[in-house]
Amino acid sequence: MGTSSADTARYDRFVADLFGVMAYGELSAFERLSSDARYSPTLHDRAVLGRIAVIEFQHYELVSKKLADMGVDVEDAMLPFQAAVDHFHERTRPADWYESLMKAYVVDTVSADFYQAVARYVDPGTRELIQQIQASEDATAVLRERLRVALADDPRLASRLALWGRRLLGEALTQAQRVGYENAFLTELITAADSGADDAAARERVQRLTAELAENHSKRMVQLGLSG
Template sequence: MSSSPADTAHYNRFIADLFGMMAYGELSAFERFAADARYSPTLHDRAVLGRIAVVEFQHYELVSSRLADMGIDAEDAMLPFQAAVDFFHSRTRPGDWFESLMKAYVIDTVSADFYRAISRYVDAGTRELIEEVQASDETTQVLRELLRGALADDPRLASRLALWARRLLGEALTQAQRVSHEHAFLGRLIGGGDGGGDTAAANELVSGLIAGLAGNHSRRMTELGLAG
């Protein structure tokens, strides 16, 4: 059965919001990696983070280009999410290089998990773009190895970074729930009326996403030798 015009309109609004959120996330990631690179303990580490920053900006350009193809200005699409993302980063300022690495790792992996979960519900073209932008296995591996090296050099970091990672996850999950509710974000994916679609179904989807994100994070922390 074909979708109604209302369903199509809600889905298109969801895609615009999705790309706006992705674009600002990638732009913010570029800024963070570029800034963190300045405080790297070695020139090699500075180059590594600088390279990741370039990749993040390329991802931002990919999403911006897709928005332009849709006739949507990237800044207009990003603005509704700027305050929430900036607030998250203001609450999670790293205290040193090691906390910067952990923040980058947690945000990189949790964000990728979130968008990949969402990609199961979208059209093929959108799914392809999400997969291209979130194909961050190389970045994830680089950050993981940097963290493993730091923990091997100073095992005393383990308890501090485990607590820091737990706080980052909590803030990230709270942020995801807040954005979903404030923007009726996932309700438009479910479809329905002006109130944001099927609220019960959207809440169920959010709960499932949150549980999956937390479980994946715990597994990754265990792989690092840290308490999830």
């Protein structure tokens, strides 16, 4: 990162963009999980999704506070990303409880992979917040176990959920690329963090990240007994 005031202001703007997309992602996850909980087959399952929704809202509050500390209004930071995130959720409406579970799991794990990758290119304070949000594996483990139980109870779900998982990944990567083109904070963060990386090198790293996200997703699907 540069040391001039202009470089610092530029970097802060890209970090605010990162926090903006994180905040809206967490807020949307809270809303989605709260809504999907009503489809739960049991009260226990409703409570499971409700608890995860609460965790997502707590994450939203953490990012909101960080933005406030930077002097950035959280709504202003989220607005540039609202259309892309909403478009993703509109295109991936679950048909039932099982698709809701899979969507929550895929979004949770792919987002975690993405933010862990981004953490390589940011300052220690920003990295600490990302790690704080991604520190708890509880929600991921609960979703994974609930999917395993559902698949064991009804093996016929396997092909449908495998197909649904692939569609979710494709839509998620498409929207991530859209956000990347319209709000180039990721390539700019890479360039700022590595003075030897020009725009072409930064774009190549983003492409490698996309491939890495897809590979990790495939491995997780295989672990669930599904085709990646």
